[in-house]
Amino acid sequence: MKSAVTTVISAADAAGRFPSMSDFESVKGSFDRALPRLEAAEKLASCIDKFTNLAVDAVYQSGSYEQANKDKCVRDIHHYLRLINYCLVTGGTGPLDEWGISGMREIIRIQLLPTSAYIEAFIFIRDEIKINDVMSQQAETEFKGLLDYLINALA
């Protein structure tokens, strides 16, 4: 799975060479940024149910979606947040790409799901929930970057 380290190793292996000084630099760079990421992952894991419920409640309050689907929406939002948690840990978008985004269009189309509900929920998490209360500024930036990535992929 793609992460900062595996990308470097794949490239080195394709060329049949040992990891070079610039490879070490890039690995080291990713480690330097790792602590805020891990903090974001930790805090997200502890708030994942809260964020999910807040977002889904807000979306379904508007009344534009069938209440019967609410449970499924909760499940999916929870699933996507879990994948974001994984992405925060790996430091790349691999888990979201491989387990959340590839094939998603096909599934959504065949089940006639309203993607706008998901998008609204993630925008709610990004803009309305005070993420700052639970995690530091840097961690929040990492988290929001991945939310943006997911919103763009769903749109």
Place this chain on the structure above:
Amino acid sequence: MLDAFSRTVVSADAKGAAIGSEDLADLRKYVADANKRIDATLAITQNVSCIAADAVAGMVCENTGLTQPGGHCYPTRRMAACLRDGEIILRYVSYALLAGDPSVLKDRCLNGLKETYLALGVPTSNAIRAVEIMKIATVAIMTETNTGRKMFKGINSGSGAQCKDIAAEAASYFDLVIEALS
């Protein structure tokens, strides 16, 4: 291919759970030890030919028939192939060490290695001996317990004593190679 981070992700996904504080403790240690890990990897990359050549030489010294006509390291073409393989194994061990996970070594180097050697008529017992010597040499260079001068220059003036845990990890990767050939 996985690294320490994606390994955690894959096992968390099997349970369907988000990664919480407990699992993150190990990863924080991995991040904290990053400089030592890079130094330990440098200990390999700066001494590849030395480690491989010594190991092959040691293997031949213990079994001088190898370089005689009819031996498996005769003529020089086969001896050169032996040296090359030593370097390839070291390369994959250095990848695994950097990633903190043996998947790259297993998937890309060890998978099918024994079958290949058997098909080519390479004696695996000798290959295992060479890997053992490489393991001992690598650990000694990493922890600076080798006789003679310090053999590598780390990026953070890392001293060998600090690399002890990582050297044990490197030794475990060599053990995987030995296991795969046995």
